[in-house]
Amino acid sequence: MSTKLKNTVLVIMTALFLFGFSFCSILMPDHSESVSERRPLAKFPTVSKESVISGRFMTDFEKYTLDQFPMRDKFREVKSATALYVLGQKDNNGLYIRDGYASKLEPKMDVASVEHAASRFKFVYDRYIADKGMNVYLSVIPDKNYFMARGSAYPSMDYNKLFSAFRDKMHFAKYIDISHLLELSDYYRTDTHWRQEKILDVAGYIASEMGIDLSAEYTASRVDTPFYGVYYGQSALPLPADEMFYLENDILDACKVYDFESGSYIPMYDLAKTQGNDPYEMFLSGPKSLLTIENQQSSTDKELIVFRDSFGSTIAPLFCEAYSKVTLVDIRYISPVMLDRFISFDGSNNTDVLFLYSTSVLNNSVTIK
Amino acid sequence: MLFSSITFLYYFIPALIIFYFASPKRFKNCTLLLFSLFFYAWGEPKYLIFMLVSITQGYIFGILIEKYRKRKRAKVFLTASVLFSLLLLGYCKYVDFFISSFNAVTGLSVPLLRITLPIGISFYTFQILSYTVDVYRGNAPAQRNYINLAAYISMFPQLIAGPIVRYSDIAKQLDNRTHSIDDAALGIRRFVVGLSKKILIANILGELVDIFKSSDEKSVLFFWVYSAAYTLHIYFDFSGYSDMAIGLGRILGFHFSENFDYPYISTSITEFWRRWHISLGTWFRDYLYIPLGGNRVSKPRWFLNIFIVWMATGLWHGAAWNFVLWGIMFAVFLIIEKLWLLSLLKKSKVLSHIYVLFLVMISFVIFDASSISDAFSCIMSMFGSSGIPVVTFESIYYLKSYAITLIIAVICATPIPKRFAHTIQKNKWGVIAANIAEPIAVTMLLAVCTAFLIDGSFNPFLYFRF
Numbered sequence: 001m002s003t004k005l006k007n008t009v010l011v012i013m014t015a016l017f018l019f020g021f022s023f024c025s026i027l028m029p030d031h032s033e034s035v036s037e038r039r040p041l042a043k044f045p046t047v048s049k050e051s052v053i054s055g056r057f058m059t060d061f062e063k064y065t066l067d068q069f070p071m072r073d074k075f076r077e078v079k080s081a082t083a084l085y086v087l088g089q090k091d092n093n094g095l096y097i098r099d100g101y102a103s104k105l106e107p108k109m110d111v112a113s114v115e116h117a118a119s120r121f122k123f124v125y126d127r128y129i130a131d132k133g134m135n136v137y138l139s140v141i142p143d144k145n146y147f148m149a150r151g152s153a154y155p156s157m158d159y160n161k162l163f164s165a166f167r168d169k170m171h172f173a174k175y176i177d178i179s180h181l182l183e184l185s186d187y188y189r190t191d192t193h194w195r196q197e198k199i200l201d202v203a204g205y206i207a208s209e210m211g212i213d214l215s216a217e218y219t220a221s222r223v224d225t226p227f228y229g230v231y232y233g234q235s236a237l238p239l240p241a242d243e244m245f246y247l248e249n250d251i252l253d254a255c256k257v258y259d260f261e262s263g264s265y266i267p268m269y270d271l272a273k274t275q276g277n278d279p280y281e282m283f284l285s286g287p288k289s290l291l292t293i294e295n296q297q298s299s300t301d302k303e304l305i306v307f308r309d310s311f312g313s314t315i316a317p318l319f320c321e322a323y324s325k326v327t328l329v330d331i332r333y334i335s336p337v338m339l340d341r342f343i344s345f346d347g348s349n350n351t352d353v354l355f356l357y358s359t360s361v362l363n364n365s366v367t368i369k
Numbered sequence: 370m371l372f373s374s375i376t377f378l379y380y381f382i383p384a385l386i387i388f389y390f391a392s393p394k395r396f397k398n399c400t401l402l403l404f405s406l407f408f409y410a411w412g413e414p415k416y417l418i419f420m421l422v423s424i425t426q427g428y429i430f431g432i433l434i435e436k437y438r439k440r441k442r443a444k445v446f447l448t449a450s451v452l453f454s455l456l457l458l459g460y461c462k463y464v465d466f467f468i469s470s471f472n473a474v475t476g477l478s479v480p481l482l483r484i485t486l487p488i489g490i491s492f493y494t495f496q497i498l499s500y501t502v503d504v505y506r507g508n509a510p511a512q513r514n515y516i517n518l519a520a521y522i523s524m525f526p527q528l529i530a531g532p533i534v535r536y537s538d539i540a541k542q543l544d545n546r547t548h549s550i551d552d553a554a555l556g557i558r559r560f561v562v563g564l565s566k567k568i569l570i571a572n573i574l575g576e577l578v579d580i581f582k583s584s585d586e587k588s589v590l591f592f593w594v595y596s597a598a599y600t601l602h603i604y605f606d607f608s609g610y611s612d613m614a615i616g617l618g619r620i621l622g623f624h625f626s627e628n629f630d631y632p633y634i635s636t637s638i639t640e641f642w643r644r645w646h647i648s649l650g651t652w653f654r655d656y657l658y659i660p661l662g663g664n665r666v667s668k669p670r671w672f673l674n675i676f677i678v679w680m681a682t683g684l685w686h687g688a689a690w691n692f693v694l695w696g697i698m699f700a701v702f703l704i705i706e707k708l709w710l711l712s713l714l715k716k717s718k719v720l721s722h723i724y725v726l727f728l729v730m731i732s733f734v735i736f737d738a739s740s741i742s743d744a745f746s747c748i749m750s751m752f753g754s755s756g757i758p759v760v761t762f763e764s765i766y767y768l769k770s771y772a773i774t775l776i777i778a779v780i781c782a783t784p785i786p787k788r789f790a791h792t793i794q795k796n797k798w799g800v801i802a803a804n805i806a807e808p809i810a811v812t813m814l815l816a817v818c819t820a821f822l823i824d825g826s827f828n829p830f831l832y833f834r835f
Contacts, residue, residue, distance in 0.1 A: 007554030010808040022383040076818035088773035
């Protein structure tokens with residue numbers, strides 16, 4: 001190939017690339033949402049004299065062109081692969097993969113976040129629980145980094161420091177350490193959460209620490225849809241999908257789940273949500289501020305109130321066999337000030353209260369109200 | 370508008386190429402001017418007026434200076450133009466610096482004006498200054514065509530980050546330039562190389578610098594990693610922009626001078642400044658150092674001239690005392706080298722390289738510092754004097770994570786890749802292989818750069834842990 005021909009080919013190839021993507025950007029219809037990032041994409045900004053003079057139109061247009069670029073997710077894959085496998089970076093946008101598991105680096109304990117979470121839990125305790133004779137428990141769920149970073153080059157927060165901080169700050173609750181019962185395979189490879197079918201021992205241990213015996217047996221049913229968790233989209237790498245299971249038995253079949261937000265009964269497992277952006281939402285319908293699970297077959301009048309995050313959606317059904325009612329409260333979506341409008345904190349030793357939170361939420365607790 | 374943006378690459382450039390090459394020859398400068406004004410207004414619509422006023426005064430004074438050349442009035446018009454340019458630059462860039470310094474010395478609290486610095490003002494001001502001075506000196510004819518002069522001063526490839534293109538260098542090209550496939554190919558290759566330097570090296574090392582700054586587990590090692598990363602970051606950022614400017618200029622038929630020539634292989638600070646930001650160094654030499662008398666004066670005056678030039682160089686980079694200190698540091702070492710060190714440095718190439726790299730790294734720590742005390746604190750920490758650990762787990766992690774990028778950056782900061790390419794092309798089959806590989810490599814680099822730009826919009830829903 002002569003230099004002249006090379007130059008011609010170079011100009012043609014780069015021109016095709018630039019003009020091709022340019023025309024596609026202009027002509028292709030816009031997308032409303034990024035499934036992989038679970039967020040709405042920028043729309044073409046409104047043009048006005050004010051927005052142009054202030055420069056806002058230009059800033060918004062730049063965001064729009066980035067969000068609506070053709071084959072955006074493919075380009076993100078190219079970037080991730082280049083960063084991790086060509087440039088040898090250990091993580092990409094803070095996400096890393098080890099032994100086939102994806103996770104997000106959480107290198108530091110956020111002291112302010114921990115204090116905020118503990119102070120909100122203390123507020124709940126002081127306002128509704130103190131001196132009511134209820135049994136109060138606390139358990140902290142380690143995230144995947146607890147297992148993935150151990151013995152590796154990846155930095156992770158000092159988990160023992162975080163556990164101790166909550167033990168110290170929540171002296172009113174009996175601490176239930178579950179970290180020794182968990183291992184990496186108890187979590188989804190592509191998602192932040194734990195797997196329901198793998199945490200029966202954890203549920204049993206927490207229950208035993210609360211003086212309850214769990215003995216029910218379950219059948220694990222497989223969800224047909226492949227599960228691509230939150231880290232799948234964020235890592236932008238071709239990770240294999242997870243398989244998702246949910247546990248069933250007669251007791252759970254007979255339980256009724258009441259959603260205070262919609263004022264209606266909802267399914268324990270909403271299989272329609274496995275077709276949505278986040279299939280993990282099939283467990284108790286995802287983010288809900290206030291739910292009760294009523295056990296129709298209960299032979300006791302004991303009740304359990306769980307202050308929880310999303311990890312609670314999978315474990316809470318497993319406590320149902322031992323309680324007549326399990327109330328699930330997520331104070332990220334409801335102000336704790338309003339709780340007594342919906343929950344009766346009568347106070348009796350028939351009620352157990354469990355604060356059950358993952359380290360990832362406790363270390364990023366800005367959303368806790 | 371940044372070169373390293375989707376808007377520039379996939380909207381601005383295709384539109385420019387279509388309109389520019391569709392324009393008849395006599396309208397090409399007009400097209401270029403309109404696109405350059407749009408390019409500037411995209412980022413700074415408010416400050417377009419400053420640039421237009423500057424261009425207009427340069428145009429008028431240029432013609433007047435030429436009209437009265439070799440007469441007293443020419444000097445008056447030159448002084449007026451220079452004062453106008455410098456006062457505008459001083460108002461926009463330095464007034465708050467002087468007020469805060471005045472407040473610090475006097476204990477008063479004169480309120481700051483808080484003026485936002487118009488992008489590129491340092492570059493276009495220096496271009497206008499060079500134009501009027503060149504016309505005054507008779508090195509270039511005054512430009513009678515307003516559009517041509519405005520197209521030169523506002524030319525978007527070099528508007529925001531240089532190189533500082535002298536009017537005398539491209540006066541003929543403004544009136545008459547040619548376009549060819551070969552020039553376009555060279556320009557595209559140079560542009561993509563610059564884009565890759567910016568996105569694939571400078572931006573990634575910039576991430577490492579940001580990680581260091583936000584870390585609360587700093588160590589001696591981490592300070593050195595930061596210093597090396599920043600030194601490489603600033604080179605690849607700046608020289609990447611220059612490459613992009615030179616490449617874009619070439620596509621449009623202009624031949625801009627080189628701005629960087631592997632400065633980190635220098636064996637003295639004197640040589641470093643012949644290789645670093647060449648257009649700025651030669652500008653200060655020709656328009657400040659030589660008019661002050663250069664080295665053809667007494668020794669004390671010569672040293673004073675060097676100090677003046679380097680203080681001005683420091684201040685040109687930023688309106689803060691750490692930039693002044695940065696300039697003075699180079700002045701001191703340049704004087705020491707001129708007095709006796711240069712002859713000593715010639716005795717050991719290895720030691721002279723270490724000497725230059727060490728000083729340059731220290732200088733860029735000062736350059737990047739938020740204040741002089743911050744600079745000293747950082748330098749002290751590099752030598753472990755602030756009681757920090759030698760290494761931390763975090764510093765090892767990030768060193769490993771960015772090791773390949775750092776190694777690539779070090780290699781690409783030397784002429785090794787260029788020599789390798791030349792070696793390949795000495796062989797017939799090597800030429801064929803290189804000719805086949807080049808278009809593919811350039812297109813792939815463009816694709817990877819695009820991927821990195823798009824990933825810049827990565828913004829996951831923060832509350833995904835519902």
